[in-house]
Amino acid sequence: MSNTTTDSSLALLAPPPTSKPVHGIDFFNIEQFAQAERIAAMFSKAALMPDVYKGNIGNCMIALDIAARTGSSPLMVAQNLHIIHGKPSWSASYIIAAINSCGRFTPLQYEVTDLGPLDVRGVKGKSNKQVIAFAWDRARPSDYGKKECRLEGAPVTCEIAVLEGWWSKQGSKWPTMTDLMLRYRAAAWFGRMYAPEILMGMHTEDEAIDVEVTNVSDPAADRVSERLSLPTPVADANITQTAEKITRKRKGVGAVAEQAPVDVPAETPTPAPTPAPEQKPADPTPAPTPAPTPAPTPAPEPAPQPKIEVVDAAQHRLEADEVVAVNGPGGATWSKLTFGGFPKPVFYDKAPANAPSVGMVVECTIGYRVSTKDPATRMAFLVSWEMIGG
Secondary structure, eight states, X not given: OOEEEEOOOOTTOSOOOOOOOOOOOOTTOHHHHHHHHHHHHHHHTOTTSOTTTTTOHHHHHHHHHHHHHHTOOHHHHHHHEEEETTEEEEOHHHHHXXXXXXXXXXXXXXXXXXXXXXXXXXXXXXXXXXXXEXXXXXXXXXXXXXXXGSEEOOOEEHHHHHHTTTTTSTTOSTTTSHHHHHHHHHHHHHHHHHOHHHHTTOOBHHHHHHSOOOOOOOHHHHHHHHHHTTHHXXXXXXXXXXXXXXXXXXXXXXXXXXXXXGTHHHXXXXXXXXXXXXXXXXXXXXXXXXXXXXXXXXXXXXXXTTOEEEEEEXXXXXXXXXXXXXXXXXXXXXXEEEEXXXXXXXXXSSOGGGSOOTTOEEEEEEEEEEESSOTTOEEEEEEEEEEEEO
């Protein structure tokens, strides 16, 4: 049974803050640009500015432009604009402050509903809470306090956090600071729906960390790229097939197979029978004696040829997006896995039934197989894995 509570307080009907139209810096106006550059140079020397702005006039110019467009303090913008995955992102507290002070809405409130116990992908022992951020439009005072007239953002739940992978990310605050993270995400979604001009198309810092951006490319280009990456397993397959041929010869012919590449077997029997007729014509024993002696010597030589080293192994926590079967070395069936957050396909030399399935979250070690014939040829390889969710 759901239990709904509301962070309510209608002493929020104070007059909206006065606001005036604001505009950004006109970078094509020489006078404005020169003035903004002087101000940015002053800010770049301030001790209160974050490190990413110190000594960087360009970053300070951008912060000044955003501050002018949003009507905020340049220092507030600099303190709350963070670079995550190479893109600028707002802190959630800044977005809440910007929405509350923009004058268009009453201060944000949150409706919290308990949807029952959480049991998704192995996550248990928590309540599946739902949070909706809402406010009223100050342009319609007659709607104040009416639930059916309020503006509501999209609901955020603990189940969504688990299914989207935010909960299980390394260092995630969702399991330990659930209530705060729910409200931060609900406020960001409210702003994206009703005041996107305040967010200027940027995500919050928490969203940028939780939602890793992936490049979407043309499927045809992906297929070409995939074909270009095929030489790695093909090269390794050739090495493996060569090793299997050497092994089969070694088992079938014995020492002669080892000596054949060096042409030793043809020379070995020739000197053997020569002394035999002179000293012991009837004794054939000395003839086979030299043959097994050189056999152990070349035995370790062919072994390093198919050697494949696993290098640069690293541990990851990933979720499988796709699992397909491909032809591996020696005609074996390999699994080719695509993990969200990992840049290239990962190969696994077992049947797809033994590989991680789609949607499974695994703690895995990924290394690279390097051919001794061509060290530049590298293939991402699943060394070991353990399911932790899915």
